[in-house]
Amino acid sequence: MDPESKIPTVDTSNDASYGDAFTGQPVYQWDAFTPYSKNYNTATPWQVAKNGPITFFKTAQTNTNSLSLEKATEKSSLSLSYVNTLQSGILPNSELKKIN
Structure with missing residues (x-):
């Protein structure tokens, strides 16, 4: 609680600690x-x-899937490749889909 204003608040300005204890007050x-806000002027x-x-x-x-095809003759050679990559990160909606 802020001692000057007598309004029950919590200190959220200090990042060096966990802050005030959760006691349901x-x-x-x-x-x-x-x-x-729906909570305007209301203590919760x-x-x-x-x-x-x-x-x-x-x-x-x-996840990475790849396919490679190769063919060669005495006069020429051919190489085809396909790579499909799907990555999902640690945050929701963070994914990467890549096709080479």
Whole structure:
């Protein structure tokens, strides 16, 4: 709580710590000061998020498929190749599809 204003808030300005403990106490969070927010001028419980980083991040994967055909005669040679790469990153909607 801010001792000067007597408005129950939490300190979110210090990145060197985990911040105030989640005890469920009602505080004015960031959206309580925005007039178009549904929580405007309303204290809401200070609690742990339902979905943390473990449910947000994914395991990155890379799949590569390749096909190569070669043919040669005494006078000429031919080589064809096809590579299909699919990569998915750790963030949702971060993927790369590449065809060579």
